[in-house]
Amino acid sequence: MNKTVFGFQLAYFRRAANLTQEELALKAGCATSTISRIECGLEFPRLELFERLDSIFEQFGFTYEELPMNEIYDFHKAKDELLAAIHDGREEILERKLKRFEELMIKDNVEHQQYYALGYLICMRKRGMSIEEYIDRCIELFEKGRKIPKIEDLHMLHLTRIEHMIIFEYAKGHYELGELEFAEKLMAALMKYSLKRNTDYHIQRCKVISATFAKVLLSKKDYCKAQKCINYLLVKIAEALDSRILYHGLQIQKELFDAANDREGALVIDEFILASQKMVNYLHNYRKAG
Structure with missing residues (x-):
């Protein structure tokens, strides 16, 4: 991302939030001229200023998170990689x-502390932290920022x-x-919340x-609702061609077949996974031989 694109986005967010350059500068703790220079595409903000701007706009429902910020800041690349590691769940990568x-x-x-602490918590859980302590620590971690909401208030x-x-995680x-x-x-409630936001x-x-x-x-x-969840998951996986989550989704589908005593369905999934693994191994050996 270049400075002009970043500046245009800042100006767009500022106007959408109904803020003048002076008002935004006051909230962000910087000079009005700094905001002006950024919007004109003359400079990127320092990381500390960017984080303050991001927090300000997030209150208005706007976020820079959808932009490739890791092209500008090493920190954002590190954050993206940490999020991917949390999602992946493998301890050595996460560490x-x-x-x-x-x-x-x-x-x-505070938000940076929360990212780090969540990754650390997940590591501790994998090393044997009790689930009761894990839940308590999740609450403490959320409440570094604000009180954890009631389910009915999430939306x-x-x-x-x-x-x-x-x-x-909670x-x-x-x-x-x-x-x-x-x-x-x-x-x-989380699913409903996420479906409403098209990011x-x-x-x-x-x-x-x-x-x-x-x-x-x-x-x-509740097999009927479970099947709806799996159907949604498999459709989204197919759209994104996400093979890792595909296998995860198929494993859950197999559990559903097993629970419903559908041996044929479970066998089909087993055969598919086995065939896929054989293909991967074959291609791996083929490349090595070549």
Whole structure:
């Protein structure tokens, strides 16, 4: 992204928020001339100023998160990689990305602290932290910024990305604890919230939520709703050609077939996964031989 595009976006957000350059500068703690220079495409803001601007506009429902900020700031590249590692869940990758994120984060920025702490919490959970402690720590982490909302209030709020992720982990914790009613209500509220927001981030989160939501419903033996979640997930996977999540979705579908005593359906999925694995291994060996 070049300075002109960034400046145009800043001016667009400012006008949409009904702010003058002077008002925005006052809120952001910088000179009006700085805002003017950025909007004219003469410079990028420093990372600290960018984070303040992003927080200001987020209150109005606008976010720079959909723009390729990692082209400008190493920090945003590190944050994107940390988010991907959290989503991926592999501990060794997560630890590496956490270390890089810590090197670049603004130490007194609450949101940055939340990103780092969530990654660290997930690592601790994988190392044996009890689910009860994990849930409590998720609440503490969310409340670094504000009080954790009631389920019925979620739709009225604007959640930051990290708040959205913390609430999801909180809901997942209740599922793992066996509190299925609460987990179902919270997952449903998160899904509804995410579906209303047509951003790349929320579309991606819908896939993640629907996979876990389906498992909650399976545990409750609500097979009809679980199938709807899986159908949504598989359609979105097909649209995005996301093979990793495809296998995850198929595994959940197999669980549903098993629960419904549909041996034929479960066998079809097993055969598909086995054939896919054989193909991957064959291609790997073929390339090595070549």
